[in-house]
Amino acid sequence: MKAKTRQQIAFTILGLTTLLVVAPIVLTIAYVVKNGAGAITWDFLTEPPRNGMKQGGIFPAIVGTVILIIGTMLFSLPLGILSAIYLVEYAKDNLFTRLIKLSVVNLSGIPSIVYGLFGFTLFVVFLRFGTSILAGSLTLAIMSLPVIITATKEALESVPASFREISLSLGASRWQTVRYCVLPYAIPGILTGTVLSLSRAAGETAPILFTAAAFYLPRLPHSVFDQVMALPYHLYITATQVPNMPDKLKFATGIVLIALVFLMNLVSIILRAHYRKKKQW
Amino acid sequence: MPRRISEYVIEACIRMSGLVVIIFVVSIFLFLLKDSFSLFDGYKIRDFLFGKSWLPISEPPKFGVVPLLLGSLYVTFGAIVICVPLGVGSAMFIAEVAPSHLKHVLKSLVEILAAIPSVVLGFIGIVWLGPFLRNHLHLSTGMCGLTGSLLLAFMALPTVISISEDALIGVPRAFKEAAFGLGATRWQALWRIVLPSASSGIIAAVMLGIGRVIGETMVVMMVTGNSPVIPKSLLQPLRTLTATIAGEMGETVAGSEHYFALFAVGLVLFIITFIINFIADACLRRARK
Numbered sequence: 001m002k003a004k005t006r007q008q009i010a011f012t013i014l015g016l017t018t019l020l021v022v023a024p025i026v027l028t029i030a031y032v033v034k035n036g037a038g039a040i041t042w043d044f045l046t047e048p049p050r051n052g053m054k055q056g057g058i059f060p061a062i063v064g065t066v067i068l069i070i071g072t073m074l075f076s077l078p079l080g081i082l083s084a085i086y087l088v089e090y091a092k093d094n095l096f097t098r099l100i101k102l103s104v105v106n107l108s109g110i111p112s113i114v115y116g117l118f119g120f121t122l123f124v125v126f127l128r129f130g131t132s133i134l135a136g137s138l139t140l141a142i143m144s145l146p147v148i149i150t151a152t153k154e155a156l157e158s159v160p161a162s163f164r165e166i167s168l169s170l171g172a173s174r175w176q177t178v179r180y181c182v183l184p185y186a187i188p189g190i191l192t193g194t195v196l197s198l199s200r201a202a203g204e205t206a207p208i209l210f211t212a213a214a215f216y217l218p219r220l221p222h223s224v225f226d227q228v229m230a231l232p233y234h235l236y237i238t239a240t241q242v243p244n245m246p247d248k249l250k251f252a253t254g255i256v257l258i259a260l261v262f263l264m265n266l267v268s269i270i271l272r273a274h275y276r277k278k279k280q281w
Numbered sequence: 282m283p284r285r286i287s288e289y290v291i292e293a294c295i296r297m298s299g300l301v302v303i304i305f306v307v308s309i310f311l312f313l314l315k316d317s318f319s320l321f322d323g324y325k326i327r328d329f330l331f332g333k334s335w336l337p338i339s340e341p342p343k344f345g346v347v348p349l350l351l352g353s354l355y356v357t358f359g360a361i362v363i364c365v366p367l368g369v370g371s372a373m374f375i376a377e378v379a380p381s382h383l384k385h386v387l388k389s390l391v392e393i394l395a396a397i398p399s400v401v402l403g404f405i406g407i408v409w410l411g412p413f414l415r416n417h418l419h420l421s422t423g424m425c426g427l428t429g430s431l432l433l434a435f436m437a438l439p440t441v442i443s444i445s446e447d448a449l450i451g452v453p454r455a456f457k458e459a460a461f462g463l464g465a466t467r468w469q470a471l472w473r474i475v476l477p478s479a480s481s482g483i484i485a486a487v488m489l490g491i492g493r494v495i496g497e498t499m500v501v502m503m504v505t506g507n508s509p510v511i512p513k514s515l516l517q518p519l520r521t522l523t524a525t526i527a528g529e530m531g532e533t534v535a536g537s538e539h540y541f542a543l544f545a546v547g548l549v550l551f552i553i554t555f556i557i558n559f560i561a562d563a564c565l566r567r568a569r570k
Contacts, residue, residue: 007468011378017370018379021438022387025394028405082298090295100299103306109489109558110309110551111496113523117530117547118309121316125535142305149302175288203398206498206523210530232400232499239404240503247408254401261396 032258036251044252048218053238054245058253063220064228065202065260068212071137071224072144072201077194079141080148087149088156089178108146112206115143119211134224136212143207144197151193155186188275192268199264203257205232231257313551316544320344324538329545335509335520337529337539344542346549348511352426352519353495356505359430359515360437360494365487367434368441372486375442376449377471395439403503406432411504418516424506426515432500437490444489448482448568449475481568488561492554498523522550 043057050056083100091097119139129135159182167177205213214227215237221228235253238245320329324344332345375387410431411423418427452475460470476483506518507528520528526543533540 003466003469007466010468010472011374014370014374014378017367018374018387021367021371021442022390024435025390028397028402029393031405031409032401079298079301082295083302086295086299090292091299096299099303103303105558105562106306106555107302109492109496109554109561111498111523111554113496113498113526114309114313114547114551114554117526117544118312120530121312121544122308126312145302145305173288175292199396203396203400205398205400206527209527232398235404236400236499236503239400239407250404250408254404257398258396258401261398262393265392265396 029258032251032254036248036253036255039246039248039252040255044249045256049216050218052245053216053242054249058229058231058234058256060217060220061229061231061234061253062256062260064214065231065257067133067221067228068136068140068208068230069198069202071133072140073194073198075138075141076144076148076197080145080194081152081190083145084149084152084156085178085183088153089174089182104146104149107142108150110143112143112204113209115139116207116209116211118142119207124211130225131210131212131214131227132225133212133221133228136208136228136230137224139207139211140201140204143204144201147197147200148194151197152186152190155189155193156182158189159185188271192272195264195268195271199261199268202264203232203261205230205236208233231260310551313544313548316541317548320538320541320545324542329542333511335525337533337542342538342542344538344545346522346546348509349520349522349525349546350549351511352505352509353521353523355512355515355519356426356429356433356501356521357491357494359426360433361487361491363430363434364437364441364490364494368438368486368490369445369483371438372442372445372449373471373476376446377467377475391439391442394435395443399436399497399499400503402432402436403500406500406504420516422506422518424504425517426505426512426519429501429505429521430515432504433494433497436497436500437493440493441486441490444486445479445483448479448486451482451568452478479568481564485561485564485568488557488564492557492561495521495557496523496550496554498527502527522546526550 045057045062046059047057048060049058083104087097087100091100116139119135119142123129123135123138124131129138163181163185164177167181168174172180208230212228213230213233215229217227217229231253235250235257238250238253329344329346331347332343333347334343334345335348336343371387371391375384379387406428407424411425411428413423414420414425414428414431415423456474456478457470460474461467465473501521502524505520505524507520507524508518509520509525512519526546529539530543533543
């Protein structure tokens, strides 16, 4: 049959296209791991860099990235969840609501470097936070907001309307309904989306380029007004501005960064699976 | 009545946070606008928009955005030409052809790609892809537009694949079944019925892919050679809008003309991505109907 043969050919081409997409993904990971795994030692993970970064480890960069993620979470999580609650549970279909939705779409499309510029002019210069953990976390938090809002919105919308109706019909107020009959069931979706967006923030370089990142700072930060080293920025500067540094140290930094991001993704997948099992409707 | 009060407070917070989101967008725009316009106090807006050279530290300095804009457009065009056929093709395979266990594997692999930080891909561009292209295409340097386009195409794939796939899956089953009923093969149904029906969603996927590529900073800064000249081909070094901001911001003095010029570049970038996202959102909304 001619049509059958044509289908065979078309599906083979689609299959090869897909192979062309996924093979480089596997190869990329394998390439980084192969070249860097040898350099990952206990000292590499727990020592500061030495000798102009040509030796030693990346401990301050790991700590810096973790601090930035925590800071980002502290700002973006409450704000993101509350705005999503507003959009799903409170908002009427009016201009204000449409403006919020448009803003979320727009925020999600702004390039990360523009967030960097904004964070620099507002937090570093205008509010005089300086290049600091605070300025960097706030910048990353604004960047993460749209993803958190979208994920929370979806989670809230997936809770059946009957839950709300029953609660309201029993005389509960709107907030009581949200607090006791909607939020508990939306938590898994919210957590999944949040962790995912934070993992993206952890890997970002451009927003912290001039708001938080330090080129070389072997000690740990003392306050939120200190600069920090961060993993993505460390990989960037060692790849472009530090000559004569052994490549395997850079690959090893890449492995640690990828591992951190994957670990966060894994947490979100486990959370999702865990709660899905408990879902009762 | 303490409960009433706490409820009032929390509901006020909820309403406020909705407002805060709007405030963020408006203030990002206003801050960019304010600092950009400080440039135009002393520098002609015409020379910025149509100037053919970007020479921030020459005397007098020139802040023509054209080479940077063209750099961004070249790299983006290259990336999209590579990315769209690959992305839409694999979305078709994942959505309609692959058996379900393979589907799961493929989707997780795409998610893994989405999770790889861009700086890691930029690094791979420096140590492997750049030298590889230089040796095989006999270029004077591997740090050129093509290297950037290839890596950006790779990076934009998860966006294009996942949104196209959603669009394909969203086509009502009845469309396909009607085609089967008329004797169409799976491929004919996919190519003639499902794909055209999903076109709004696929256009949205392409637009969001473009937005992702044009706004990407680290990869292009690391691999495209950072040379702010009007590019003649993708095989020579060039420089994008994003890489200019990221590369030069650290060297400027806050409040100088150069500093404000970088905000003007940021404003151009903001406006471009705003338009792209607006179109993408409109397409997505049409697709949902």
